Structures are given as structure tokens and as C-alpha cells.
Amino acid sequence: MRRFTREELRQYDGREGRPSYVACNGRVYDVSDSFLWRDGVHQVTHRAGTDLTEALRIAPHGEELLERFPVVGVIVDSA
Amino acid sequence: MARVAREMVERAGINVDELVELLVKNAAAELTTYYYYTILRVNLIGLEGEGLKQIAEAARIEDRNHFEALVPRIYELGGKLPDDMKAFHDMSACPPANLPADPTDVKAMLKVLVEAERCAVRGYTHICNLTAGKDHRTYQLAAAILNEEIEHESWFSEFLGEGPSGHFMREGGVTSPFVSRYLP
Numbered sequence: 610m611r612r613f614t615r616e617e618l619r620q621y622d623g624r625e626g627r628p629s630y631v632a633c634n635g636r637v638y639d640v641s642d643s644f645l646w647r648d649g650v651h652q653v654t655h656r657a658g659t660d661l662t663e664a665l666r667i668a669p670h671g672e673e674l675l676e677r678f679p680v681v682g683v684i685v686d687s688a
Numbered sequence: 689m690a691r692v693a694r695e696m697v698e699r700a701g702i703n704v705d706e707l708v709e710l711l712v713k714n715a716a717a718e719l720t721t722y723y724y725y726t727i728l729r730v731n732l733i734g735l736e737g738e739g740l741k742q743i744a745e746a747a748r749i750e751d752r753n754h755f756e757a758l759v760p761r762i763y764e765l766g767g768k769l770p771d772d773m774k775a776f777h778d779m780s781a782c783p784p785a786n787l788p789a790d791p792t793d794v795k796a797m798l799k800v801l802v803e804a805e806r807c808a809v810r811g812y813t814h815i816c817n818l819t820a821g822k823d824h825r826t827y828q829l830a831a832a833i834l835n836e837e838i839e840h841e842s843w844f845s846e847f848l849g850e851g852p853s854g855h856f857m858r859e860g861g862v863t864s865p866f867v868s869r870y871l872p
Contacts, residue, residue: 653710
């Protein structure tokens with residue numbers, strides 16, 4: 610399983626054809642194929658390439674919706 | 689634009705440009721859902737399908753009403769609808785409620801319907817969370833729409849065997865019990 614630093618994760622922002630990856634509770638999900646993550650943006654306020662663990666605490670859904678997408682790695686605090 | 693009304697929302701700490709974008713995307717979801725539900729409704733036929741047709745029709749009309757109710761708030765806040773209808777369709781906050789591959793499969797139809805409603809329930813909950821205590825007018829509008837989306841979800845969920853909806857379908861041609869006071 611690939612290990613991502615937060616800096617590396619930021620490169621997967623869904624812009625200009627790049628994949629959209631988001632992190633939650635240490636796991637990195639590939640949401641590139643999601644209609645709801647087109648161009649790396651979700652519900653206007655959330656961006657791909659970021660850790661959404663805190664945002665999901667107040668979101669209208671939990672990690673179960675992210676679990677529909679492939680896990681491509683885990684977050685590490687440093688390379 | 690309602691200049692002072694927008695200013696009040698900004699002063700409350702809301703990013704109004706982001707809020708307007710959310711409202712436009714949800715308005716797009718409502719109008720496109722109205723369109724896709726039209727196709728679903730006409731395909732709800734036969735012994736099983738006919739039983740769902742009227743309830744799908746109520747949800748279809750109410751989604752159109754949600755579009756109508758959202759538009760004034762978008763313009764009050766300084767936003768606008770896109771000039772291009774295709775661009776509007778493509779920015780929808782929810783995926784298209786496409787007819788299933790087998791349109792005689794009523795359970796597949798119900799899954800499309802309930803997923804569309806669940807997307808809407810999450811979307812308006814998000815808007816309510818963003819605006820609660822800050823933008824009273826948008827909050828009240830989003831909460832009114834949310835009430836109806838929750839009812840739609842529970843109607844279709846009941847037909848999927850997930851448990852009773854807890855209420856009756858609309859009667860007497862009356863629609864949008866929560867949103868009608870926001871209609872132009």
C-alpha cells in the first residue's frame with residue numbers, strides 16, 4: 610500500500626486532468642470517478658488533495674460513502 | 689441583487705460566492721431531476737409500476753418547485769443562472785437520475801429514485817449547516833426544501849422494503865406543503 614505524505618497528497622487535486630485523492634482517518638481514497646468530485650471539488654467547499662477527517666465530523670454523511678471508492682494508500686506524517 | 693441582505697450574510701461570516709454556487713448547483717439538480725423523473729414516471733407501467741407512478745409524479749413536481757423557489761434567492765444574493773442550459777445541466781449537485789438499463793425492473797427504478805433523494809437530503813443538510821444562525825432566509829428556504837426531500841426519500845425507501853415512511857402520499861393535487869410559500 611502506497612504511503613502518502615500530506616505534501617504528496619496535495620498533488621492529487623483533480624485539476625487539469627490529475628486524479629482526485631482524499632484522505633480520511635489515515636486512508637487515502639481515489640474519488641476520481643465520482644460525479645460528486647468533478648474537477649476535484651465536492652459540494653463547492655471541499656477540495657481533493659486534502660485530509661477530510663475533520664470535515665467529515667460535521668458533514669451530512671460519514672466515511673461509509675468514501676468506502677465505495679478504492680483505497681490507494683495511507684497517510685504518513687513524513688516521507 | 690439585495691445589496692444589504694447580501695452584506696448581512698457576508699458579515700455573518702459566510703462566503704457568499706460559495707453559497708451562491710451551491711444554490712445554483714442545487715437548482716440545477718432540481719431541474720435536471722424534474723427532467724429525468726419525467727422519463728422515469730412514464731416508464732413506471734404495469735402492475736408494479738402503476739402503483740408508484742403517482743408518488744413519482746408528486747416528487748417530480750415538488751423538485752420543479754424547489755428549482756422555482758431557489759431562483760429568487762440566487763439573484764437576491766447577487767448570483768445568476770448560467771446562460772447555457774447545457775452548462776447548467778452539467779453543474780448539477782447530484783448525478784443524473786437515469787432510467788435503469790431494464791426499465792421494467794421496478795426495484796432498479798426505486799433505487800435510482802431513492803439515491804437521487806438521498807443526494808438531495810445530504811445537499812440541503814449541508815446548506816442548512818452552513819447557514820444556520822447566519823443567513824436566516826437561505827436557511828429557512830433550504831430547511832423547507834429539506835423537509836420535502838426527506839419525505840420523498842422515505843416514500844421510496846418504504847417501497848424498497850426499508851420500513852414505513854410514517855406518512856401518507858400527497859392528496860387532492862396539493863404539492864409542496866413546506867416550500868409553497870417560497871414559490872414566486
